[in-house]
Amino acid sequence: MMDFFRRARQRFEAMSLKNKLVLSMLAGVMFISVAIAFIARWILVSSLTSELEMRGSAIAHSIAERGGGFILDHDHPRLLALIFDEVRLHERRRLVSYIFIEDQNNEIVAHTLTRPVPEGFKDNSVPDGAIRSVKLINFGETPVIDIAVPINEGLYRIGTVHVGLSKSHIDNLVSKLRVAFLGFISGIVLIAVYLSNRLSHYITRPISNLTRIADDVSRGNFDVPLLQSAGKDWNPDECPAYRDSNLPCWHFDLSAREQADLEKTEVYKNCGSCLFYGTREGDEVLQLGNSFRNMVWSIKLYRRRLRESEEKYRSLFDSGPDPVFVLDCDTGRILDANPRVEELYGYSRQEVVGMEFKTLWPEYVPGSLESNNPGSECLYRPKVLHYKSGGEPFYVNVHACSISYKGRRAVVVSATDITEMIEKDAQLIQAGKMKSLGEMSAGIAHELNQPLNAIKMGSEYLIMMDESEVPVGPDQYRDVVREMSTQVDRASEIINTLRSFGRKSDLVRERVSMNAVVNDVLSILKRQFELDNIRFDLSMAENGLEVLGHSNRLQQVLFNLVTNARDAINESTDDYQRRIGIETRQEDGRVLISVTDTGGGIPEDVRDKVFEPFFTTKETGQGMGLGLAISYGIVKDYGGTMDIESEAGVGTRFTLDLPAAPERGRKQ
Amino acid sequence: MSRRILVIDDEKPTLNMFKLLLGAMGYETLAASDGQQGVEMFDRERPDIVLTDIKMPVMDGIEVLRRVKELSPLAEVIVITGHGDMDLAMEALNLDATDFINKPVQREALVQALKRAEERIALSRNEESLVSVEPEDHQTHIRVRGNVTALSGPVLNRAFDEACSTNGDILLSFDENTSINGAGLSSLAGRMSKCVEDGRHIYISGLSENFRAVFEMMGIFRLAQLRQ
Numbered sequence: 001m002m003d004f005f006r007r008a009r010q011r012f013e014a015m016s017l018k019n020k021l022v023l024s025m026l027a028g029v030m031f032i033s034v035a036i037a038f039i040a041r042w043i044l045v046s047s048l049t050s051e052l053e054m055r056g057s058a059i060a061h062s063i064a065e066r067g068g069g070f071i072l073d074h075d076h077p078r079l080l081a082l083i084f085d086e087v088r089l090h091e092r093r094r095l096v097s098y099i100f101i102e103d104q105n106n107e108i109v110a111h112t113l114t115r116p117v118p119e120g121f122k123d124n125s126v127p128d129g130a131i132r133s134v135k136l137i138n139f140g141e142t143p144v145i146d147i148a149v150p151i152n153e154g155l156y157r158i159g160t161v162h163v164g165l166s167k168s169h170i171d172n173l174v175s176k177l178r179v180a181f182l183g184f185i186s187g188i189v190l191i192a193v194y195l196s197n198r199l200s201h202y203i204t205r206p207i208s209n210l211t212r213i214a215d216d217v218s219r220g221n222f223d224v225p226l227l228q229s230a231g232k233d234w235n236p237d238e239c240p241a242y243r244d245s246n247l248p249c250w251h252f253d254l255s256a257r258e259q260a261d262l263e264k265t266e267v268y269k270n271c272g273s274c275l276f277y278g279t280r281e282g283d284e285v286l287q288l289g290n291s292f293r294n295m296v297w298s299i300k301l302y303r304r305r306l307r308e309s310e311e312k313y314r315s316l317f318d319s320g321p322d323p324v325f326v327l328d329c330d331t332g333r334i335l336d337a338n339p340r341v342e343e344l345y346g347y348s349r350q351e352v353v354g355m356e357f358k359t360l361w362p363e364y365v366p367g368s369l370e371s372n373n374p375g376s377e378c379l380y381r382p383k384v385l386h387y388k389s390g391g392e393p394f395y396v397n398v399h400a401c402s403i404s405y406k407g408r409r410a411v412v413v414s415a416t417d418i419t420e421m422i423e424k425d426a427q428l429i430q431a432g433k434m435k436s437l438g439e440m441s442a443g444i445a446h447e448l449n450q451p452l453n454a455i456k457m458g459s460e461y462l463i464m465m466d467e468s469e470v471p472v473g474p475d476q477y478r479d480v481v482r483e484m485s486t487q488v489d490r491a492s493e494i495i496n497t498l499r500s501f502g503r504k505s506d507l508v509r510e511r512v513s514m515n516a517v518v519n520d521v522l523s524i525l526k527r528q529f530e531l532d533n534i535r536f537d538l539s540m541a542e543n544g545l546e547v548l549g550h551s552n553r554l555q556q557v558l559f560n561l562v563t564n565a566r567d568a569i570n571e572s573t574d575d576y577q578r579r580i581g582i583e584t585r586q587e588d589g590r591v592l593i594s595v596t597d598t599g600g601g602i603p604e605d606v607r608d609k610v611f612e613p614f615f616t617t618k619e620t621g622q623g624m625g626l627g628l629a630i631s632y633g634i635v636k637d638y639g640g641t642m643d644i645e646s647e648a649g650v651g652t653r654f655t656l657d658l659p660a661a662p663e664r665g666r667k668q
Numbered sequence: 669m670s671r672r673i674l675v676i677d678d679e680k681p682t683l684n685m686f687k688l689l690l691g692a693m694g695y696e697t698l699a700a701s702d703g704q705q706g707v708e709m710f711d712r713e714r715p716d717i718v719l720t721d722i723k724m725p726v727m728d729g730i731e732v733l734r735r736v737k738e739l740s741p742l743a744e745v746i747v748i749t750g751h752g753d754m755d756l757a758m759e760a761l762n763l764d765a766t767d768f769i770n771k772p773v774q775r776e777a778l779v780q781a782l783k784r785a786e787e788r789i790a791l792s793r794n795e796e797s798l799v800s801v802e803p804e805d806h807q808t809h810i811r812v813r814g815n816v817t818a819l820s821g822p823v824l825n826r827a828f829d830e831a832c833s834t835n836g837d838i839l840l841s842f843d844e845n846t847s848i849n850g851a852g853l854s855s856l857a858g859r860m861s862k863c864v865e866d867g868r869h870i871y872i873s874g875l876s877e878n879f880r881a882v883f884e885m886m887g888i889f890r891l892a893q894l895r896q
Contacts, residue, residue: 446723446750449771450679456772457685464692464775476688483681530725 017207021200022193029192030185037181045174052095052170053147057132059086060149060161063099068151071103071159079110087112097144097164101151104158124148126160136167143167206285210292217296322414327357329402329409332366336405344417346389357413361386361398369400369411377401383422383637385507386415393507394419422507425633430504432630433556437502439563443528448494450527451487458484497523501559505550509638511661514545514584514591517554522582525562529580534566537581544586546661549638557634558582560627561595561654567618568599568652581653586660594655601648610644671786672715674698676706676732677748678724686719689775693782703727707735710743717785718745719769722756730756733763744785748773754885761882762850764817768878780844780876787845788815799823801830807871808834813843816852824852828859837869840892848879853886860891871895 012020063086070079083099086092100111106125124135124146133148144164151159282290317324317336323344326336337352345352345360357364361384369379378401386396396415403410437444458480465472472480497520518540526536547554565580581596602610602617609615611632616625635642640658673695675686683699690697698713700706703720704727710718718736722729733745747760747768757768766788767781799820802809808831816824831838840860842848848856860870870892875883883889 442750449750450682453772454679454681454685456774457682457689460773460775461685461689461692464689468692470692479684480688483684487681531723531728533725 016204018197018200018204021203022196025196025199026189026192029196030189033185033188037185041177041181044177048173048177049170052165053134053145056096056145056147056163056165057134057149059092059096059099060132060147060163062086063101063161063163064149064151064159067101067161068153068158071101071109071151072153076110080112083110083112094169095165097139097142097166098162099164100162102160102162106160109159124162126150128157137164139164145170203285206289210289213292213296217299320414322416324412324414325352325357326403326405327366327369327411327413328405329367329369329411332357332364335408335410344388344415345386351389359387369402369413383418395422395507425637426504428626429553429556429630429634432560432626433502433552435624435626436556436559436563437498440524440528440559444494444498444524446531447524447527448491451491451494454487455484455491458487494523501552501555503552505553509548509550511546511664512549512551512554514547514554514593514658515540517551517558518582518584518593520551521555521558521562525559529562529566532566532570532578534569534578534580537579539581539583539585541585544660545584545591547591547638547640547658548661549634549658553634557631557656558593558595560631561656564627564654565595565597565599565652568597568601570599571618572598572600572649589660591658591660592655593658594653596651596653598651601650602644602646602652603648607644607646611642670694670696671717672696672698672713673717673719673782674700674706674710674713674715676700676703676718676720676724676729678702678721682721689778693779695782703729703732706732707739710736711739714740716744716789717766717782718743719748720745721748721771722753722760723750730759730763733760733765737764744788746781746785754881757878758850758882758885761848764815764849766847767876770878777877781878784845784847784876788847799827801827803834804839807837807839809839809841811841811843812846814846816846816848816856820852821855824856824859828863832863832866832868837871838863839871839873839895841872841874842876842879843874844876846876846879848882853882853888857886857888857891860888864891869893 012023015023063083067079067082070076070082079101083101087096087099098112100108100113103109124133124137126133126148131149135146135148137144137146139146144167147163147165149161149163150157151161317338320338320340323341324338325334325341327333328335334352334355334357337349339349341352342348347355357366363384378399381398381400383395384398385393387393395418397418398413398415400411400413403412405412461480462472462477501520501524518538522536522538529536562580562582569578569580577598579598581594583592583594583596585592606615606617610617610628612625613629614625615629618625632642635656635658638658640656643655643657644652645655646652673690675683675690675697676699677683677686678701680701683701687697687699698709698715700709703724706718706720707727718732720729720732720736724732729747733747736743736745741764744766745760747757747765748771749757749760749768750771753770760768766785769777769781798811798813800811802811810827810831828838863870871894872883872888872892873895875894880894
């Protein structure tokens, strides 16, 4: 039973809306009309039956009234005539089947039957004191409603009148009624079916239309006859947003800033009264059609806008000056690349797509470029090493922004080739170095002259002794020759230092000991400075102090700081304190080198400017103002910083703060 | 008797070599490793000749020269300069240094300088520099000996007036021991340019290598040609 209901419900739910409507309306109408019919019929049938019974009992009563005397007189012929009269009266013939009268002893004294009285005829007896008794009995073959009424004379009961009402006659009447009601109900049902059909058709036809259109739309066919449900006043080409996607209609997907800009404009105020999205008069179905039309239209416009935007960005992607890659976050493979990639990296687009980005950038780890910080979508990695298809390395600055690309998490990576910039940097650094060398040349010449002088004099001595044929004492000979050898070493060390200082550094950084850098610079400058009566106070850390960089660039930085310190000391009038302090130390992963002078200090207002190119506190012609700018660039390049502390009249301290090189044996 | 030479240099190896070399040349060598010490030692020992490096910490050679000349104007001080450092050399000459030697020290130059110092010691200090004018065929010969200083100006003037009054070239010859300081040079140059304006050709001979360099620097050779 339950199963049946469930199946019926499922079947009902699977039906089309039209059928559901028809069926439910029909069911409703049927239920109501059947209910009405049954109630009416019941009322009618019962009242008809009781009315006929009343008639029957009225007949019986009148016979009882009139026939009482005949029974007492035993006047049977009169009695018979009486009942025949009653039976034959007009239309009673069809209703009344028979009348018979019983006496006190239940003997039939008169009857209207034309055949012998069948058995079971006298089943219906009236109990004492009752007015009548009604009973359905079988009169031979036909059912008859027998109404028995007692005949009383005074207090005594002298007999009973039985009136048999023809049941078939009554049933006939009832069935006529039934037919009438059935016809009525069928009529109503037919009308209901027709109406519900029409109604459901009216409701569902636009819906099926909309369904069809929606299916078309979702398949990408937007050229559906939108005008199906549209009024004649509606022409898509008249929509201003069709041609101008900057109209306020687009306000729902503007960024907050654009939105704010838009709200100030006049045109935004017209949005509320846009004709295009105006509703028309009509019922819900029409409204639905309208809304649907607007929806499709707006999707159409959106697609158009999306396409425009895609084309715009595609053209940006393709025409941008820098190589741009789209990477899959999960696999680290390249999903897309623009033509610049081919030009710069030397791979064709077919080769690049699907390639692992690691091939171009060995340090890349898939997923490492995703910004974990939702506030900033983009990451910036300056000066990383990429490789061309030939394996040639070059430097780029990398910008990476997370996006979603064809349903996958992706990163857009743009790489700016900074080779040229680095070249220029290197040239500038080189120029700075050459300038430093130029500044140093007098000092270096002097420095080189010292060992040369000793060697020269030693050799002149030996020659002189040889010429004058005086034998040289073995001790002296040994002293001279050893001294000469030592002095040659000293000279070549100076030359080597210079050579390494002047050499153009390549791109690869190496481990450089800061102490060695300080010593190299001092080996060139110390004597000169001492001739200038400047003393060095050195405080060098024991070990470690290694940074990743280029020794000669770091020498250049230190050289610049030390010569600046000297210039500061020479400019100040204090002749007693001519000292330069150099301190190297290591603090939690940083290597710190400070150069302190006892000069006049740097005024507060120019302290920020000293790192700017061409800014100099020296007199015109004394300095180019590039030394510190170049030094700052070098230090920044190594991921370090440069700080100034200065006090007027006391001196200045420059502190370099560089990241320490990772411990040996450990990969970066 | 062997002369005593005080050598002042901050380079220990150089000092050692000087000792050996000068010892082999027959001098007695005193050594000081900085200017202060050198001046003190000079004051104490009063050597005949002082050889001093110019570039030294604490007290440089120019200062040493000045102090030594204060202590003893007659002291012969030879300064040792870096190669081609003519400015310092001129400064030293103006402070009446005897001569200057370039580093690296050539034995020849050292010997010359010492010899000049010896000669200057030998020459009477009171005597003015000797400038003589000798007319020869088709040229006038001006001979210069001793020191040319600011004091030599008038003498030189006279000599040049005489020489320029004649028609013909002028030969200016210097003795080996001639030492010329800045003031002497500028007055000499002034006189020479006047003669050149008068259309004279001037030839120079007999300069020591050092002074040739000094003349070159002062632009004297734009006015005169060197004749070996």
